[in-house]
Amino acid sequence: MRFDCVIIGGGLAGLTAGLKLQSKGLDTAIVSTGQNALHFFSGSFASMQEAPAEIIELFSAAGIKLHYEKGVRLMPLGTFRDAELSLEDIELFKAPKFAKKALVVNLSGFHDFFASFLAEGLEKQGISCQIRSINFPELEALAKSPSEMRSVQIARIMDRITDKVIREVRMLLSDEDAVVLPQVFGLQDSAVIEQLRKGIPVRVVFAGTLPPSVPGIRTQMLLKRRYEALGGTFMASDEVLKAHLYEGRVHSIATRNLDNHFIEADNFILATGGYFSKGLRSNPFGISEPIFGLDVRFDENRSAWYNPSFAADQPYMKYGVVTDASLHALREGKALENVFAIGSILGGTRPELGTGAGLAIRSALEASNQILNIK
Amino acid sequence: MFDVIIIGGGITGAGTQRDCAMRGLKTLLIERSDIATGATGRNHGLLHSGARYAVGDAESAEECIRENMILRKIAAHCIDETDGLFITLPEDDLAYQKTFVESCRKAGISAEIIDPELAKRLEPSVNPELIGAVRVPDGSVDPFRLCAANMLDAKMRGGQVRLHTEVTGFIKEGDTVVGVRTRNLQTGETAEYFAPVIVNAGGIWGHGIAELAGVNVGMFPAKGALLVFAHRVNNMVINRCRKPSNADILVPGDTVCIIGTTSDRIPFEDCDNVAVTPEEVNLLITEGSKLAPSLSSTRILRAYAGVRPLVSADNDPSGRNISRGIVCLDHEVRDGLKGFVTITGGKLMTYRLMAEMATDMVCKKLGVNEVCKTAEVPLPGSEEKSYEDVAKKIWENPTTAQKAAASRHGTAVAAMPTGGRRNDALICECEEVSAGEIKKAIEHMDVSSLTDLRRRTRIGMGTCQGEFCACRAAGLLAKAHGCIERERKDLSDFLQERWKGNYPIGWGDTLREAEYTQWVYKHVLGI
Numbered sequence: 001m002r003f004d005c006v007i008i009g010g011g012l013a014g015l016t017a018g019l020k021l022q023s024k025g026l027d028t029a030i031v032s033t034g035q036n037a038l039h040f041f042s043g044s045f046a047s048m049q050e051a052p053a054e055i056i057e058l059f060s061a062a063g064i065k066l067h068y069e070k071g072v073r074l075m076p077l078g079t080f081r082d083a084e085l086s087l088e089d090i091e092l093f094k095a096p097k098f099a100k101k102a103l104v105v106n107l108s109g110f111h112d113f114f115a116s117f118l119a120e121g122l123e124k125q126g127i128s129c130q131i132r133s134i135n136f137p138e139l140e141a142l143a144k145s146p147s148e149m150r151s152v153q154i155a156r157i158m159d160r161i162t163d164k165v166i167r168e169v170r171m172l173l174s175d176e177d178a179v180v181l182p183q184v185f186g187l188q189d190s191a192v193i194e195q196l197r198k199g200i201p202v203r204v205v206f207a208g209t210l211p212p213s214v215p216g217i218r219t220q221m222l223l224k225r226r227y228e229a230l231g232g233t234f235m236a237s238d239e240v241l242k243a244h245l246y247e248g249r250v251h252s253i254a255t256r257n258l259d260n261h262f263i264e265a266d267n268f269i270l271a272t273g274g275y276f277s278k279g280l281r282s283n284p285f286g287i288s289e290p291i292f293g294l295d296v297r298f299d300e301n302r303s304a305w306y307n308p309s310f311a312a313d314q315p316y317m318k319y320g321v322v323t324d325a326s327l328h329a330l331r332e333g334k335a336l337e338n339v340f341a342i343g344s345i346l347g348g349t350r351p352e353l354g355t356g357a358g359l360a361i362r363s364a365l366e367a368s369n370q371i372l373n374i375k
Numbered sequence: 376m377f378d379v380i381i382i383g384g385g386i387t388g389a390g391t392q393r394d395c396a397m398r399g400l401k402t403l404l405i406e407r408s409d410i411a412t413g414a415t416g417r418n419h420g421l422l423h424s425g426a427r428y429a430v431g432d433a434e435s436a437e438e439c440i441r442e443n444m445i446l447r448k449i450a451a452h453c454i455d456e457t458d459g460l461f462i463t464l465p466e467d468d469l470a471y472q473k474t475f476v477e478s479c480r481k482a483g484i485s486a487e488i489i490d491p492e493l494a495k496r497l498e499p500s501v502n503p504e505l506i507g508a509v510r511v512p513d514g515s516v517d518p519f520r521l522c523a524a525n526m527l528d529a530k531m532r533g534g535q536v537r538l539h540t541e542v543t544g545f546i547k548e549g550d551t552v553v554g555v556r557t558r559n560l561q562t563g564e565t566a567e568y569f570a571p572v573i574v575n576a577g578g579i580w581g582h583g584i585a586e587l588a589g590v591n592v593g594m595f596p597a598k599g600a601l602l603v604f605a606h607r608v609n610n611m612v613i614n615r616c617r618k619p620s621n622a623d624i625l626v627p628g629d630t631v632c633i634i635g636t637t638s639d640r641i642p643f644e645d646c647d648n649v650a651v652t653p654e655e656v657n658l659l660i661t662e663g664s665k666l667a668p669s670l671s672s673t674r675i676l677r678a679y680a681g682v683r684p685l686v687s688a689d690n691d692p693s694g695r696n697i698s699r700g701i702v703c704l705d706h707e708v709r710d711g712l713k714g715f716v717t718i719t720g721g722k723l724m725t726y727r728l729m730a731e732m733a734t735d736m737v738c739k740k741l742g743v744n745e746v747c748k749t750a751e752v753p754l755p756g757s758e759e760k761s762y763e764d765v766a767k768k769i770w771e772n773p774t775t776a777q778k779a780a781a782s783r784h785g786t787a788v789a790a791m792p793t794g795g796r797r798n799d800a801l802i803c804e805c806e807e808v809s810a811g812e813i814k815k816a817i818e819h820m821d822v823s824s825l826t827d828l829r830r831r832t833r834i835g836m837g838t839c840q841g842e843f844c845a846c847r848a849a850g851l852l853a854k855a856h857g858c859i860e861r862e863r864k865d866l867s868d869f870l871q872e873r874w875k876g877n878y879p880i881g882w883g884d885t886l887r888e889a890e891y892t893q894w895v896y897k898h899v900l901g902i
Contacts, residue, residue, distance in 0.1 A: 040891075042899045075901025077863070109800055111810065111847040120859035147801045208899060210843050275890040282882040284657075302653060306881055310874040311867065314893060316886065356898060 002264045003029045009271030011036030013343025013360035015223040017269050020368040022230040029233040041216030043090040044083040047354030062226035076208035078121020089206045089215045096125040099178035108135040112210035113182035132172050151209045155187040166199035178203040183214050240291050249338050267338045267371050274344040295322040295330040320347025327367045340367035377403045379737050383576035385415035389525035390730030396532035398745035407541040409827045411522040413578040417681025419626040419633050422514035423724045429478035436482035438725045445750045451757040452785030453521040459513025459612030462505045467617045472507050486511050500609045500667040513612040515628045519830040524754040545588045551713040572737045575717040579646050579684040590710040595685040600655040601635030605674040608632050613666045622662030634663035651678040651879040674884045677876035686720045703732045756785025776807040791815045803844035805837020817855045825869040845869050
């Protein structure tokens with residue numbers, strides 16, 4: 001099997017690179033283990049100083065509406081944060097006082113949404129607040145198993161009864177000019193979000209829940225669907241077992257599901273994420289990159305990996321794979337000429353590219369451009 | 376006006392309050408922090424057979440085995456009767472086994488030499504290189520549960536408890552202590568309480584409490600570090616059959632197992648904040664893997680340390696040779712200070728005996744002639760022997776979550792609200808703690824924070840270390856206490872406390888979980 005480019009990692013960074021390359025006519029494949037950071041996506045891309053027209057277009061073609069404004073957003077525990085580029089689920093306000101009077105609505109028996117924290121946070125901004133909870137008999141089936149009342153399971157049901165949700169919320173409204181709902185809508189399609197905003201006569205604000213993130217999972221699904229529609233090969237639930245390196249280049253890789261076939265490519269993009277996604281591996285003696293054995297920047301002295309204060313920035317989160325100016329990954333001090341590292345695996349080694357979801361898309365575009373230029 | 380004030384909400388204080396209450400006294404217990412925050416909650420949770428002390432300290436060994444048999448009867452829901460092994464490895468002297476078994480028998484501990492092959496069948500995790508094995512009646516005990524049950528019983532008998540309340544001074548009349556001045560550390564409120572007898576059960580902090588009363592109790596703070604592993608690797612306690620040393624006890628407890636410990640003298644000013652060092656972690660893993668080799672590849676959940684309240688002797692830098700024996704001081708006889716008693720030394724295993732000795736002294740001072748019944752009357756929750764039976768009596772087909780709750784609260788689980796989405800929803804999935812159980816704990820068990828809740832329900836003690844359940848429980852606590860601002864701080868404190876036990880072992884899956892927690896709390900939830 002042979003591709004123009006093989007991308008290892010099916011999260012935000014990998015999918016973005018895949019979409020871009022595939023839409024420019026390259027033949028690409030994505031190898032994905034299945035878990036990625038979109039499952040706990042806040043809905044906003046950090047550190048985007050300007051509107052990335054290219055990303056907005058790329059995502060729009062996938063059915064994902066992004067909007068860009070400099071503003072603040074409501075966080076799940078009732079605080080506000082600066083945000084710019086966001087999914088359509090996320091409302092961006094000029095100032096935290098986005099309403100005079102708000103109604104915070106929860107679903108009864110749902111413990112992963114923090115109505116009382118939200119209400120207190122809004123009150124602090126001078127928004128008077130009421131909390132109400134709606135008891136949907138449709139959720140009874142979930143409640144039978146005590147660990148089923150989680151965001152994604154609930155969204156599956158809520159998306160079937162959107163009209164009823166609108167009716168119930170409207171019945172609770174008196175003179176409020178905003179309503180805050182949990183992010184448990186639009187798992188398959190953001191049309192549900194639009195429908196709620198149209199059907200409810202006041203401003204509708206969605207606040208996050210504990211993971212999994214419904215908008216994050218939707219985003220991942222839509223990106224993957226678009227990628228496949230463009231002819232990309234998405235190898236789900238697969239994992240790279242070994243790589244063949246030869247004279248400063250990666251020649252091919254072998255995956256678990258295709259154990260007798262090598263996958264060759266002109267270029268490889270490594271987008272396997274940080275520690276949680278297993279892009280970086282740690283043991284008491286050091287931190288390593290398991291697929292290509294790339295150089296990782298970290299402190300030899302383990303005590304220096306941590307700040308004893310949880311609230312402080314953690315040094316270990318700054319460690320990552322070392323790259324040259326054009327994101328070629330280094331191995332034993334030398335750049336591998338056809339391997340690019342993008343996304344969280346970079347840790348904080350490329351601060352100019354931002355962090356989190358912002359780093360994922362910016363480094364994905366950067367590496368894709370490098371590859372397209374070579375062509 | 377009380378008959379007796381007990382200072383210290385560890386197992387010794389709780390046990391003393393229960394004993395005093397059972398003898399008809401009007402009691403007040405004052406604790407600076409939460410229940411079981413000192414050495415009580417920072418040990419192995421080992422139900423000692425006494426075998427460990429048999430060779431070097433016959434008196435402690437005899438106390439242990441007597442109390443061991445008593446606790447099996449009165450605290451059934453806090454105890455797991457696992458039995459234990461003392462193994463000899465090729466590097467150990469097998470001749471020690473003979474001395475060990477003889478000393479055990481002399482102390483009244485059943486110690487049976489078994490074939491190493493049989494030991495491997497009984498406990499498949501044991502080091503297969505072993506050359507000798509002795510079976511003893513060790514077990515495991517949940518110290519949080521034991522402490523809570525003692526306090527609950529005292530309260531049911533009219534006792535009062537003030538948690539998060541610090542003793543700031545003693546009120547004296549001439550050569551007699553008549554009361555204490557206190558300050559609530561959460562509200563800042565001050566209060567005075569009076570009683571003819573005051574018992575100092577402050578563990579290592581008893582040193583400072585005695586100083587505050589104007590007397591000196593020379594104590595020896597000996598730090599011990601331990602590691603919690605994410606699986607219950609072993610089903611029997613595994614010890615080394617040699618002179619007691621570092622990291623030679625592996626105890627199974629609930630869903631996890633615990634290796635420990637070390638012993639190093641530390642300054643008094645460090646007692647409030649003991650951190651585990653990388654050297655201690657390395658030692659615990661290396662030595663622990665000799666007991667059960669699979670430990671070297673098992674995920675570590677947490678590192679923690681406690682301070683033993685030993686009573687000091689001269690010229691012993693490690694504290695290993697100090698008797699773990701009980702010290703009950705009548706300061707009237709010793710220092711001419713009337714109305715003040717110190718109960719210290721001893722250990723978790725002998726708390727009931729310590730409580731009995733202290734209560735005997737209190738009763739003598741008060742002229743009360745009631746006998747101690749704590750060796751016969753079961754603790755609340757322990758009226759039934761098996762939690763399976765308890766669960767079956769309440770629910771026709773108990774779920775695993777209901778069985779787990781019954782194992783934590785014994786018969787007291789009957790008072791827990793169940794049924795419906797509101798009560799049965801799982802808050803902590805690792806330990807299967809339901810919303811109903813949390814509500815019960817908040818209402819009846821003096822819970823003011825997430826960490827308090829953890830000590831009473833095991834919430835956040837499992838594999839994910841409170842990743843999500845902390846947030847869910849914070850929602851319930853906020854509702855119960857009606858103060859969101861306090862709950863925000865509580866949540867931050869909980870995460871900090873969790874990180875404190877995680878970063879000394881921050882690699883592999885622990886680091887993965889830590890990174891995830893950073894993302895979820897800082898970037899997704901926006902704490």
